[in-house]
Amino acid sequence: MLETTAHTAIAANWSDRPYHRKWLLDQADGLFSFFQRAAINPKGGFFDLTRDGKPLNTDNTVRSIHMAARMVHCYAIGDLLGRPGAADVVDHGMKFLWERHRDAEHGGYFWQVDDNGVADAGKQGYGHAFVLLAAASAKTAGHPLADAMLADITEVLETRFWEERFGAIAEEFSRDWQPVPGYRGQNSNMHLTEALMAAFEATGDNSYLAKAESIADLIIRRRAAEQGYRVPEHFDEVWTLDRIYYHENEMFRPSGTTPGHWLEWARLILQLWILGGKRHDWMPDAARGLFFQAMSLGWDKEKGGFFYTLDWENVPDKRFKLWWPLCEGAGAAHFLNQHSPSEFHEESYRKIWSFIANHSLDPAFGGWHEELTEDLRPANTLFPGKGDIYHALQACLIPLFPATGSLTKVISETGGAI
Numbered sequence: 001m002l003e004t005t006a007h008t009a010i011a012a013n014w015s016d017r018p019y020h021r022k023w024l025l026d027q028a029d030g031l032f033s034f035f036q037r038a039a040i041n042p043k044g045g046f047f048d049l050t051r052d053g054k055p056l057n058t059d060n061t062v063r064s065i066h067m068a069a070r071m072v073h074c075y076a077i078g079d080l081l082g083r084p085g086a087a088d089v090v091d092h093g094m095k096f097l098w099e100r101h102r103d104a105e106h107g108g109y110f111w112q113v114d115d116n117g118v119a120d121a122g123k124q125g126y127g128h129a130f131v132l133l134a135a136a137s138a139k140t141a142g143h144p145l146a147d148a149m150l151a152d153i154t155e156v157l158e159t160r161f162w163e164e165r166f167g168a169i170a171e172e173f174s175r176d177w178q179p180v181p182g183y184r185g186q187n188s189n190m191h192l193t194e195a196l197m198a199a200f201e202a203t204g205d206n207s208y209l210a211k212a213e214s215i216a217d218l219i220i221r222r223r224a225a226e227q228g229y230r231v232p233e234h235f236d237e238v239w240t241l242d243r244i245y246y247h248e249n250e251m252f253r254p255s256g257t258t259p260g261h262w263l264e265w266a267r268l269i270l271q272l273w274i275l276g277g278k279r280h281d282w283m284p285d286a287a288r289g290l291f292f293q294a295m296s297l298g299w300d301k302e303k304g305g306f307f308y309t310l311d312w313e314n315v316p317d318k319r320f321k322l323w324w325p326l327c328e329g330a331g332a333a334h335f336l337n338q339h340s341p342s343e344f345h346e347e348s349y350r351k352i353w354s355f356i357a358n359h360s361l362d363p364a365f366g367g368w369h370e371e372l373t374e375d376l377r378p379a380n381t382l383f384p385g386k387g388d389i390y391h392a393l394q395a396c397l398i399p400l401f402p403a404t405g406s407l408t409k410v411i412s413e414t415g416g417a418i
Contacts, residue, residue: 069130076137121175125188133195167214229289259298260325327395338403
């Protein structure tokens with residue numbers, strides 16, 4: 001086990017303080033408002049937004065499936081909280097996923113569509129993971145399409161993507177389900193773990209939980225532990241680490257290692273440990289190790305923020321700072337504060353939120369800066385416009401509820417009481 005500090009809690013954690021809780025709720029409300037109307041594409045799906053909250057492109061916009069699915073998930077959370085108008089966003093997104101992204105001929109869901117039809121017919125594990133999350137969240141919120149979509153996406157994942165011999169999913173297929181060879185990735189499997197837990201919570205079906213535990217065992221208990229709790233991103237078809245992998249799409253497959261994913265896994269592992277009845281003793285140690293490594297190796301100790309990627313010698317490679325690792329760090333620190341309280345975890349929680357408040361929030365237009373240069377100037381080299389709502393919204397809401405499950409689950413159980 002990697003040591004952090006003695007497991008003693010700082011008095012009055014920020015997440016227990018009324019002012020901090022109100023501040024977080026205000027940030028969440030601002031995000032809901034920023035996206036709720038402006039992101040709606042009247043031709044279906046959702047727009048990416050400019051910094052000032054206008055559609056980035058209205059001319060035959062290409063829409064990727066994960067964007068629609070994330071909006072469904074986030075506004076299902078809003079609906080469960082009682083936010084007026086959120087259910088309409090869920091309905092808009094669910095219909096788009098079902099009517100435009102779903103491949104009625106071959107099954108599965110297209111990666112990208114536009115106003116004319118299919119823009120990229122590939123069947124991506126990453127996109128299908130988010131469809132499962134959207135369906136599970138919509139079911140918890142009571143959407144009428146949710147059961148059909150949940151059954152459909154579950155069958156596709158089971159019969160097309162799941163590889164029982166490895167206990168994880170394959171990465172990519174053509175429209176007619178010809179495999180795209182040569183690659184397996186942790187990112188799609190990580191997000192599938194999140195979605196499988198949400199599906200288990202929504203249905204009580206233990207097969208979802210078993211798959212989530214299988215993925216976590218492969219990627220974290222074995223592969224990440226072998227690398228000192230630095231999560232490897234890229235593998236070959238038999239899940240052997242590929243240290244020199246390079247892909248032109250650095251948004252989804254950056255080379256090297258990505259500390260933001262270590263933070264994301266730290267929270268997911270603790271959530272999985274709780275949902276599984278705390279029977280896997282390795283999970284809390286793994287969560288602590290992942291978080292410690294991310295803060296030790298990934299945090300810029302001079303200027304703050306998390307470097308996007310490191311090389312395998314732990315040297316920062318892509319040195320700009322994105323919003324989503326900060327979000328995942330805040331969520332992970334809260335979960336660790338609840339289940340492994342320590343000064344280190346609370347100090348890290350405060351450090352991350354202080355950086356967000358001082359550098360990531362956009363006071364001029366609302367929302368968050370999705371990218372900062374190494375010296376903390378707003379930039380847009382990797383993403384074209386404003387960062388989508390998914391990571392930031394969850395970061396703001398996770399500390400307001402018990403660290404026992406997905407936001408949809410804990411909001412349902414508490415009646416949204418904050």
